[in-house]
Structures are given as C-alpha cells and as structure tokens.
C-alpha cells in the first residue's frame with residue numbers, strides 16, 4: 030500500500046516540521062509576509078498571491094487573505110489528521126486581519142458578514158486534482174444580513190447554492206471518503222435538481238433563474254444532502270471554514286491526486302498549502318464579472334493580451350463552459366464569440382486597469398503569465414497568476430520577443446523552449462483550436478511529430494497511385510515493413526495498429542520527420558473490405574482522418590492545419606541564439622543533396638554518417654544495384670575488378686553531389702556496411718538477367734547465391750570484414766571518395782572527405798584498411814596533382830572496440846559511436862526482434878527507457894566514457910562523435926556534451942532539436958571547449 034509508505038515518510042519529515050515556526054502567512058493591504066520565492070512553503074498560488082499583493086513593484090488589488098503552509102499538510106497527515114498547537118489561534122488572528130481590511134465586515138457577523146474562499150495550492154500546479162470552496166461563511170443567520178447589505182437577494186442565493194454544491198461535494202463526500210459510482214456523486218445529483226428547476230421555469234441559463242428560484246433550490250439542495258449523505262449541511266461559519274481547510278488538506282491524499290503525483294513524479298512529502306481569502310463577487314449583476322487570461326497569446330505567442338470572461342458569474346464558470354465566454358478584447362475574439370461584447374466594450378475602465386496590470390506583471394515576472402481576475406461592481410481584483418503553459422511556436426516567439434524587449438537573457442531564451450516544443454515548429458500541426466473541441470477516435474504512440482490529414486488507404490501501392498493523382502492520403506497498416514517504404518513516402522502520414530516506438534514505421538517516420546502514430550490500440554483493419562474499425566466507428570478507404578503524431582491521437586475527418594514552418598524566420602533566429610551558446614557541434618546523417626541541404630539550412634556543421642550503400646536503395650538505384658550484384662556474384666578477382674570498375678563512376682558521382690553541398694565541412698563516408706547477401710536478388714527474372722550479364726548459367730548463379738547466404742548476417746560477413754576478404758572493394762570506395770574530392774577541389778570547392786571503417790573490433794583490421802586507403806590516396810593525389818585534407822577513422826559499435834580504444838587511436842584519427850549497434854551488442858538485444866519484449870520491460874519498469882531511443886547512460890554510456898578516455902590518452906585531440914539514432918535525442922545529446930564529445934550527428938529533421946539540446950546542456954553543465 031503506497032499510502033502507508035508515504036505516510037511513514039511524511040511522519041519522518043513531520044519531526045523536522047516540529048520546529049515549524051510560522052504556520053500562517055498573511056497578504057493584503059499592500060503588504061505580504063511571503064513572496065514568490067517561497068513556493069515550497071506557500072505553494073504556487075499562495076506565493077504568487079503574496080507577490081502580487083505585497084511586492085513594492087506590484088501592490089496589485091488582491092483581496093486580503095492568508096496561507097496555511099505546506100508543512101501543516103505534512104503535520105496533518107503525520108498526526109492522524111490533526112493540526113499543530115496554535116494553528117487555531119493563528120487562523121483566528123489572521124481572519125481578524127482580513128476583517129480589518131474589509132470595511133467592517135466580520136466573519137459570521139449577521140449584519141455585515143465576510144465570506145471567504147478556501148483554496149488549495151501545491152508547489153507545482155496539479156490542474157483539477159485539488160479542491161477549492163467559495164462563499165464560505167454563508168448561513169441562515171448571515172444570509173439576511175448580506176441581502177440587506179447588497180439589496181441583491183438573487184446574488185446571495187446564487188452564492189449560497191454554489192456553496193452547498195461545492196461544500197457537500199468536496200468536504201462532506203470526497204474528504205469524508207464516501208465512495209460513489211461515477212455520475213452518482215452529490216454534485217451531479219444537485220446539478221440534476223438545478224436542471225429540473227431550469228426546465229420548470231423554461232430557461233436555459235442559470236442567470237435567468239430568479240432569487241426565489243435560487244432560494245427554493247438551496248432548500249432542495251439541503252434536503253438532498255441530508256438524504257444522500259445522512260448529515261446536515263453545516264450552518265455555522267467556523268464549522269464551514271475548518272471543514273473546508275481539512276478537506277483541502279485531505280484532497281492531497283485523494284486517489285486522483287495520488288495517481289497524478291505518481292505520473293508526474295511529485296513527492297507526497299511536498300504537501301499542499303491552503304489559502305483563505307476574502308471573497309469578491311463576480312456574480313453581483315451586470316457590472317460584475319469573472320475571467321481568466323494570458324498576458325500573451327499562448328497559441329501563437331503574439332504579444333497581445335488574451336482572455337475570456339463571463340458577466341455575472343463566479344469562479345470557474347468560465348472554464349466550465351456553461352455559457353459561451355466573452356472575449357476581453359478584439360485580439361481574443363473567436364468564431365464562437367464573434368457577436369459577443371468584449372470587456373473592453375462593456376467595462377472600459379476595468380479593462381484599462383487590467384491591461385495596465387498585465388504590463389506590470391510581465392515586466393516583473395519577465396515571462397508570459399496566466400491570470401485570474403474578478404470584477405465586483407466595476408472594481409477589479411486579481412485572484413491568481415502563474416507562468417503560463419504555451420505551445421511550441423508560441424514558446425519560441427515569446428522567448429525571442431522578450432529577448433528584444435530586454436525581458437529575457439540569451440540563456441533564458443534558450444531554456445524557455447523545450448525540445449519537444451521546438452519540434453512542433455518543424456512540422457505542420459493540427460489547428461489547436463480545432464483539436465480542443467474534437468474528441469479523438471483513438472490513441473497510439475506518438476511516433477512521428479506534427480499533424481497530418483488525408484484519405485485512408487490500406488496498401489503501399491494505393492498510397493503511391495493516389496498520390497500521383499494529387500490526393501492526400503494516410504497509409505493505414507497493421508504494421509509496416511521495408512516493402513511499404515514507397516507508400517510511406519507518398520503518404521502524408523502513417524497509422525499502424527501494432528508496433529512500438531522502435532517499430533519499422535516509427536523508425537522510418539522519425540527519420541523523415543513524417544507524422545506517424547503507431548500501436549493504436551483497438552484498431553482493426555479489414556483488408557478485404559477495405560475498412561478500418563476504430564473508436565466504435567467503421568471508416569472506409571477514401572475517408573478522411575487526421576493525426577496528431579506528437580501526441581499519438583487519431584481524429585475523424587479533415588481537420589484544419591497550421592503550417593508551423595511558415596515561421597521559419599523565427600526558427601532561424603532562435604537557432605542562431607542557441608548556436609551562440611553551445612559548444613558541442615551538431616552534424617547530420619545524410620546521403621542525398623536534398624537531405625544535406627535541408628540539414629545545412631538548419632545549421633548542420635558536417636556529415637557524421639554518409640552510408641555509401643545508400644546509392645543502392647530507392648530512386649535511381651536500378652543501375653548501380655545491378656552492377657553491385659554483378660560484383661557480388663563475381664567469383665574471380667578479374668570478374669570482381671571489372672564489376673567494380675563499372676560501379677566506380679556511379680559511386681564517385683553520388684559522393685561528389687553531397688560533398689559539393691557540404692563544401693567547407695567534413696563529410697564522413699562510411700565504407701560498405703551491410704552483409705552482401707542483402708543485395709542478392711530473389712526474383713527469378715532478375716537472377717536470369719544477372720546470369721546472362723556475367724555469362725554464366727542460371728544454376729551456377731543460384732549456387733553462388735546459396736553460398737552467400739548467412740544464418741545471422743548482422744553478425745556475419747559485413748563491414749570491415751568485407752574489406753579484409755576483398756581489399757579491392759575498399760580500394761574502389763576510397764578511390765571514388767578521393768577522386769570526387771579531388772575533382773571538386775580542382776573546381777575550387779573546399780572539401781573535407783573523411784573515411785570511416787565500420788564493424789571494427791581489432792587493431793589489425795584498421796591498420797590493414799588504413800594502409801590501403803592511404804595508398805589509394807597517394808595514387809589519386811599524384812594523378813590529380815592535388816593534396817586533400819582527409820581523415821581515416823573508425824566506427825565504435827562493438828564492445829571490443831571500446832576496450833581496444835587506446836590501440837585503435839594509434840592509427841585512427843577519429844571515432845564515431847554507432848550507438849544502435851553498440852546498444853545491440855552490449856545488451857545482446859537484436860533490434861529487429863526486441864520490440865516485443867522491450868515493451869514488457871518498459872511496462873513493468875524493468876527498463877526505465879528504451880535504450881535504442883535514449884542512450885543507456887549507466888551501461889552503454891560507461892563504455893562510451895571509457896572509450897573516450899582511452900582513445901584520448903593515446904591521441905589527445907582525437908575527434909569523437911556519435912552517429913547513432915540517439916544523437917538527436919535531448920538526454921543523449923546532453924550526455925555527449927558532458928562526456929566531451931566533439932559532435933553529435935543525427936537525421937536532418939532532428940538537427941534543430943540537437944542544436945537546442947546542446948545549448949541547454951552548455952547552460953546546465955558549462956564546458957570550456
């Protein structure tokens with residue numbers, strides 16, 4: 030039982046709480062005992078209320094109140110729900126201080142009663158988890174007084190019925206631990222009574238109920254409370270106050286809150302504070318209102334005050350959606366509120382004051398804030414402020430604007446945008462407004478970022494064909510495999526029923542930066558009928574769906590999209606700032622002109638992985654692939670050499686194209702890596718064609734193909750091992766690289782080709798290959814009369830290479846960690862087969878995170894550190910980078926920064942993320958070089 034464990038902890042910290050000196054902190058009348066920096070003790074809400082009320086630069090109109098510290102919550106739970114000695118007196122004393130600032134109002138006074146709100150507030154905001162009670166202090170005796178005073182019985186009974194609703198729900202039911210079925214809670218039952226009353230009166234809105242209606246309703250409410258909960262609704266103000274305080278402390282250990290804390294990693298010891306505050310009333314009539322706002326638009330980041338309000342309303346009516354909220358100004362107007370009057374129009378003076386407060390607050394907090402306010406008979410009050418949540422584009426825009434406005438330093442700008450927020454800028458997204466009002470059909474894993482919409486197709490061929498007819502499609506598959514790649518390319522997005530974050534679909538989509546949702550539970554695909562069952566609906570081929578790949582959501586229909594990349598200028602500015610901070614370089618993994626230029630535009634400073642075999646896949650690969658196959662199927666050295674000679678011009682041109690785009694930077698070309706058997710054709714006609722081109726019989730060719738077959742090719746004849754068996758293959762590749770570079774250099778381009786040897790585990794392997802490469806360089810250099818700056822290095826992807834790093838560094842000029850294979854080999858997991866059980870491992874918490882997505886810092890990371898250490902002991906300036914998939918993942922980037930790597934290399938779409946992560950790493954852990 031987690032509760033008893035947390036209680037023990039709580040009890041322990043309660044011992045230290047014995048020293049607890051001050052239990053209650055007052056704010057109001059232009060002064061405050063607490064301030065913004067005391068969130069741990071006063072909770073976020075209490076600390077910010079104190080700041081707004083008491084800071085000399087602010088002194089905002091905050092209704093007076095006081096905060097019971099989080100330490101009291103801890104004490105309460107450690108001491109059988111009791112309070113420390115002296116608390117009662119402290120509360121009474123501070124209540125009296127509120128009264129002094131309230132024009133003669135007294136709590137419980139029949140003639141001139143003060144009402145208060147009792148509000149929760151933890152260190153970190155826990156939206157919707159904890160409770161608040163408004164209008165505390167209304168009783169049979171204080172009601173007549175308040176009516177006489179306000180001459181507004183409607184307002185008084187409206188407040189009363191609200192109090193009964195909140196109090197019975199929060200104090201008498203939830204905090205008392207009364208178990209109810211869903212939708213059978215007391216609050217729901219009271220809401221039914223109110224609906225019935227509205228029906229009887231033939232009205233739609235609660236504002237149309239009269240004073241008498243509400244009075245009758247309050248009576249009905251109390252009867253219902255007694256009937257359902259078996260207790261009277263308390264008619265004593267002090268009983269209401271302490272009941273409310275206890276209920277807020279109790280809500281800290283409520284099921285909802287406990288679960289939420291587990292997910293968010295919030296320790297139970299923190300506790301919640303309780304804020305008791307004089308009520309101000311937004312429900313006193315047409316000249317009163319309540320509202321919420323953001324000091325800037327949280328959806329776009331625009332520097333425009335943004336908010337909503339309701340006339341004649343209280344508390345959370347605005348967010349609860351019982352009436353359509355009005356915009357506070359023109360900038361906040363939406364489709365829904367098109368014809369509604371704004372606050373600026375209705376109450377210009379109050380609006381003006383609010384706008385001035387907004388400016389003051391931003392200047393003071395130097396960030397965008399989320400605020401709550403209430404207007405009582407034309408007078409404005411501030412009830413809450415905190416740093417506001419925002420989406421990616423808004424985060425970037427605000428950070429940059431605030432830098433220009435001198436509200437944020439360069440470092441603050443960098444820290445204010447999270448990597449996933451930046452990611453949102455790189456892809457089109459579903460219009461957040463549309464998303465907020467649409468219920469998703471299903472939820473899967475967020476495998477590829479951004480949003481997309483398209484018509485459903487079920488096969489790769491259909492995707493390609495529909496695309497040719499200029500249709501937008503989403504490819505929906507059980508799972509994808511390499512044969513689907515063309516269809517995946519053609520589709521706007523990919524949705525799969527099965528598979529995890531490392532599934533084929535996820536991997537491919539991430540690499541391309543394409544929107545993708547995988548492992549969407551409850552999806553059923555009927556390929557014959559061409560239908561998709563999801564979320565209780567049956568969709569057909571051609572039906573529109575929309576995906577949010579950043580959150581893993583699937584929607585029906587064709588939703589509105591925002592092109593986030595339109596704001597590229599902002600992205601550039603932001604990345605420039607990051608670049609001025611970071612030390613770790615960011616390179617990219619790319620093989621085509623297109624990918625390379627995209628990465629360069631984002632700021633990539635080199636290529637860390639150019640897979641030479643890439644030219645044998647995809648578009649335009651037919652001819653080189655045929656020649657490669659000839660080479661593979663060659664039996665004699667002569668045959669092979671002649672096939673290699675045919676292959677040479679293709680390879681040289683391919684490399685030349687990328688070297689040209691990347692002029693001025695390093696391009697690391699990796700020698701052939703995959704096992705040859707991967708390229709052996711399976712189709713009969715292809716084999717036939719090959720046989721005749723080689724001048725051998727079909728049977729002979731088949732025999733050779735069989736010979737090449739390996740049972741565990743990923744650990745077989747591949748990488749450097751090919752170059753040892755067939756040195757002529759390495760020679761040809763080196764020649765292609767150097768010739769391409771030499772030609773470009775003669776044309777006036779500055780090029781830096783580096784050659785990387787894969788799958789190395791032995792010193793002799795690299796010595797052998799480096800000799801060959803240097804020899805070829807000598808020949809090319811003499812022939813062309815040029816000198817090239819080049820390096821020869823090795824990939825580090827086998828644990829033995831890590832152990833041998835010191836020796837490898839004797840001949841190698843750089844290391845590059847291939848963390849995909851290194852992770853495979855270190856764990857003994859096959860990346861192709863581990864998806865299934867890794868899911869279990871993650872679910873059961875055996876593994877904290879997927880090591881193929883983020884570097885396993887304690888295991889694989891230790892190998893990396895050791896390698897860096899040993900390598901640099903041999904060669905102090907050894908250049909070291911990483912080119913595995915993890916190279917673009919924020920935590921891994923930070924690890925590489927801390928470990929002293931020179932660069933990370935990642936797919937083009939991840940370059941901006943890596944740039945930001947590197948800059949943030951530098952701010953958190955500064956390093957000199």
Ligand code: ADP
Nearest residue numbers: 146148149161306307308309344345401403412
């Ligand atoms: P939450 O943390 O869920 O936002 P709050 O404590 O902020 O809960 O209160 C809920 C609602 O009641 C908010 O709209 C708030 O502005 C309003 N409210 C809280 N205290 C007062 C008060 N003293 N006078 C008027 N309205 C209040």
Ligand code: MG
Nearest residue numbers: 074401412413
């Ligand atoms: Mg609030």
Ligand code: MG
Nearest residue numbers: 787826847850
């Ligand atoms: Mg590898």
